[in-house]
Amino acid sequence: xxxxxxxxxxxxxxxxxxxxxxxxxxxxxxxxxxxxxxxxxxxxxxxxxxxxxxxxxxxxxxxxxxxxxxxxxxxxxxxxxxxxxxxxxxxxxxxxxxxxxxxxxxxxxxxxxxxxxxxxxxxxxxxxxxxxxxxxxxxxxxxxxxxxxxxxxxxxxxxxxxxxxxxxxxxxxxxxxxxxxxxxxxxxxxxxxxxxxxxxxxxxxxxxxxxxxxxxxxxxxxxxxxxxxxxxxxxxxxxxxxxxxxxxxxxxxxxxxxxxxxxxxxxxxxxxxxxxxxxxxxxxxxxxxxxxx
Numbered sequence: 359x360x361x362x363x364x365x366x367x368x369x370x371x372x373x374x375x376x377x378x379x380x381x382x383x384x385x386x387x388x389x390x391x392x393x394x395x396x397x398x399x400x401x402x403x404x405x406x407x408x409x410x411x412x413x414x415x416x417x418x419x420x421x422x423x424x425x426x427x428x429x430x431x432x433x434x435x436x437x438x439x440x441x442x443x444x445x446x447x448x449x450x451x452x453x454x455x456x457x458x459x460x461x462x463x464x465x466x467x468x469x470x471x472x473x474x475x476x477x478x479x480x481x482x483x484x485x486x487x488x489x490x491x492x493x494x495x496x497x498x499x500x501x502x503x504x505x506x507x508x509x510x511x512x513x514x515x516x517x518x519x520x521x522x523x524x525x526x527x528x529x530x531x532x533x534x535x536x537x538x539x540x541x542x543x544x545x546x547x548x549x550x551x552x553x554x555x556x557x558x559x560x561x562x563x564x565x566x567x568x569x570x571x572x573x574x575x576x577x578x579x580x581x582x583x584x585x586x587x588x589x590x591x592x593x594x595x596x597x598x599x600x601x602x603x604x605x606x607x608x609x610x611x612x613x614x615x616x617x618x619x620x621x622x623x624x625x626x627x628x629x630x631x632x633x634x635x636x637x638x639x640x641x642x643x644x645x646x647x648x649x650x651x
Contacts (some may be wrong), residue, residue: 368446385476392481393478394464400428400472404481408546413503417472419485422494427470435465446626448619448637495604516545519575529573530572534565615645624651 378397384390394402395414404412410628418428439461444454450453458477465471469488474481489494515537517523523544534553537544542555549571614621620643623633630644 360609379433381464383438383460383474383476385478386440386442386458386460387478390476390481392476393474394462394474396431396433396464398430401432402474402483403479410505411508413505415503416499416501417483417497419495419640420497420499422496425468427466427468427487428499431563432467433464435463437463437465439463446619446623515542517544517546519546519548521621524572530575531569534568551626564632613647614650617643621651624648 378395381394381396383392383394389407391405392402393405394400399416399418401414401416402412403410403414416428418426420426440613441461442456442458445457447453447455459475461476462474463471470482471486473486474483492581523533534544538553538560541554541558543552543558545552546568549567551561551567553561553564553568555561608616617639620633620637620639623629623636624644624647628636630641630648633639633644634641
């Protein structure tokens, strides 16, 4: 009986392993590798130069209708692609950024899929769906199982001025407190001060100065707002009108010159929403520009 039980357990374990399928994806420089395992659920692991960084970690997404993307998955199609393209970046220090990665798309029965992208410096993934009706996500599983208790190093935060951390003194102090608790030092360029010592301890002098300087920054913002409001009020009281002149329109030539970057993106096939995010131009204005392309 014991022998039969062992045989049954062995066969069950073998069938479970046979039911699992693995799909591999490498970074363009081949230093990073991800293995996606599809069995009773979906898991992925991550290695760097052969060293495991992330052990098999389950991922799934639960919808409002009770459907769980990733539960008892059945792969219907696998597509791989190598991408090397240039993305325009009008608000970055470079006008263009190279986007280089290897991509693997797993399609599953149930009209959903998973897209994995492997860059030379990391991995990204996202769920996709082809469902007819709108979906509402109520929960997402992303349990990252690290292979061991790794030591993490966080670089210090470099800001140009203290007001970038918050709109008032309380917000600034709360932000610094959270960073201090996580041993992340803040370097404030215009005052040349740092919140933590080289040993990772709180710098008491910087804490004292930051409290004062944050309040000064808040008072400066308040003064600027009051001056702007006062200027508008004086202008209106003297008969001035704020805003675009009634009946004012721009010619096509002026529009082409003023919105040259937006027109370039639209001609390259960028959507109105993405163009708006990249340039900060409203979607209504972009709709008018589509008539000029």
